Amino acid sequence: MISLYDTHGIPPEIARESAEELGASVELPDNFYSLVAKTHIKAEAEETTKPVLPGKTELLFYEHPFEQVFEAEVLDVVDGSVVLDRTLLYPEGGGQPADHGTLENATQVFQVVDVQKSGDVVLHKLAKPGGLQKGDHIKGCVDMRRRMAHARHHTATHLVHDSAKRVLGKHIWQAGAQKSEDRARLDISHFKRITEEELKAIELEANRRVMETVPVKTQFLPRTEAEKLFGFELYQGGVPPGKQIRVVRVGTDIEACAGTHVTNTGMIGAIKILRTERVQDGVERIEFAAGEAAVLASQERDDLLGEASGVLRVPAEQLPKTAERFFEEWKGQQKEIERLKEELAKARLRTLTAEAQEVDGLKVVVQKMGQADIDELLKAASLLAEQDYVALLGSETGKLVAAVGRSGLAKGVKAGAIIKVAAKALGGGGGGKPDLAQGGGPDVAKLDEALKVGMEKMRAGP
Known part of the structure; x- marks a missing residue:
């Protein structure tokens, strides 16, 4: 059934009906599309199992992605990390780093340097452990500059992925992704190197989607319902656990995704592709920057052009011709040096x-x-x-x-x-x-x- 759907595009329901007409009984599992997705996702080394802690932390960042301050109660303190009953701080996951911020009681402010999820609770690692106890009431604050940089890059990853499909073909499949404050990377399956022209087309297509200011839609759905609606491509970024999954729709890109996002594509700002490389056979990596990071990356390149122009004493637009001329002259000089060396050797x-x-x-x-x-x-x-x-x-x-x-x-x-x-x-x-x-x-x-x-x-x- 998986082969018929994945290779030939035959929906499992139609395949089952055809089989039943021939007298065969076929049982279609509820997680059929999850099984299909797993055939596309390369096996990863098993992570060390984290201990599951009792309790539950309410995740406020999905409903209130742009709120910065929240109040909470300390449920527990485990190895220097604070467990709260509710939090706006996003825990690391899905290729997105954790939020940073502060927790504050009546007398002290504590820097949060990492946030991790363990079971249903969220652990807030403090730069200097100690000072908070179970039952304390605190005020938390999110580093919004970091949060928005991650959100822009995460949403931009969806757009770049969708744009790569539009330019390179529907065979494109996400093989991995990582976001940070100053850049993000997207690994995609592709049978050959991405050309410079294709890269420019992907960048242009992604920026067009930004300028359309399309709403970014998110919703929690039962897994079986989401799979029936969107199929196995829902799991481009991996197959999340649980019966309920969060579905993120950015234009025509629809994925199961737990990360933070902007609310419309216009909030991403500019997207600048920085480079591409082949990380392994059949997998291309696209590295890019979004928003303020894209502006800074462009400024860095402008600085390099400016420095090169200053060294060669020509305007930036004349750099290619000037560099080519200098290179040809250098090659000519090398030949002359070799000729002179030979003459010197003969004289000696x-x-x-x-x-x-x-x-x-x-x-x-x-x-x-x-x-x-x-x-x-x-x-x-x-x-x-x-x-x-x-x-x-x-x-x-x-x-x-x-x-x-x-x-x-x-x-x-x-x-x-x-x-x-x-x-x-x-x-x-x-x-x-x-x-x-x-x-x-x-x-x-x-x-x-x-x-x-x-x-x-x-x-x-x-």
């Missing part, structure tokens, strides 16, 4: 060959090359080997390169063996192929000694 080659020695019938060059870098050493040594020399070149930077021409190779002389003994004298090491090897060490004061033992290795033979 003439000097080096003029000072060559003959050892056992081989033309040998052992020389210091000042502050030459490793590339210069490799180039010069390779050119010497091409002209059938055995070379050991050293730099005052502590680098060594050995190269062996065809005659040396025929006699069993190996560049790696030469480098091994020479680099050891510098307190280091090295290696390579028989015809070309490199190495070095930190004790540059012993460069002359390193070249000497390298020469001795050439004389000694293989």
Whole structure:
């Protein structure tokens, strides 16, 4: 039944009727759509079971999302966390962080740094435990700046998800989400990377939904009724427990969701997509900011453009062409540097060959090359080997390169063996192929000694 519905779109009621016509009896479970949704949600590691505490905390934030102050009674104090009979502070859940705020009695104000739900009670963790006791009457206050940032990002997540479906296709399925004060992220199932043009289209579509100022509708419904009305897509963000579920409708996006939201899309403000990445095979992550956070993110990017414009001394609109021009010039300069290095190596080659020695019938060059870098050493040594020399070149930077021409190779002389003994004298090491090897060490004061033992290795033979 699940396969028929999920793969072919055949409603379970129709499938059951067809089966009964063929004489088969089919029992359709009340949680059919929950079972379908679970096939789309990847198994997660089981969380440590939290102890269920007695009592019940009335959740005021659903009916009064914009109220900041409330009064309550302390039901209990557990490990430094306060249990209240009622609260406006939202406990962490559904990818949304907990509210922060304060609890105040007649003499003290306590900072609430975390809020968690355990069973039917809500635990308010205090920055400094102590001072509140069971039976105390307190006044609570919500950090509304944090609350509204979370609410905007949570509602924006619904819009971005819906917009991704509109742009990329109905196959899109939410694979995870996380909200914070300055940004949010949405993981969606998609078979390929999201292109830059698709990302712009998703952002534009989401902002159009914002400007429509559509009401955000929320209601608690019996699970079976909600599933009959909205199907398994209700569980995009996961399958919540309980017989009653809270359904949130943001435009055409309808999900079971327990988070806090704004009351209409216009309250979200601007939505700015910051980046996208592929977090695993078949899952794309969209990171974005909403409301004030979107403005701040845009300002940060403007600052970067401004700084880049200042460095290059051109208006922002000319940055791409200027950067491209500089890059092409840089590539040209790199080619010129390589050409000059080769010319320098050839010039040095003439000097080096003029000072060559003959050892056992081989033309040998052992020389210091000042502050030459490793590339210069490799180039010069390779050119010497091409002209059938055995070379050991050293730099005052502590680098060594050995190269062996065809005659040396025929006699069993190996560049790696030469480098091994020479680099050891510098307190280091090295290696390579028989015809070309490199190495070095930190004790540059012993460069002359390193070249000497390298020469001795050439004389000694293989």
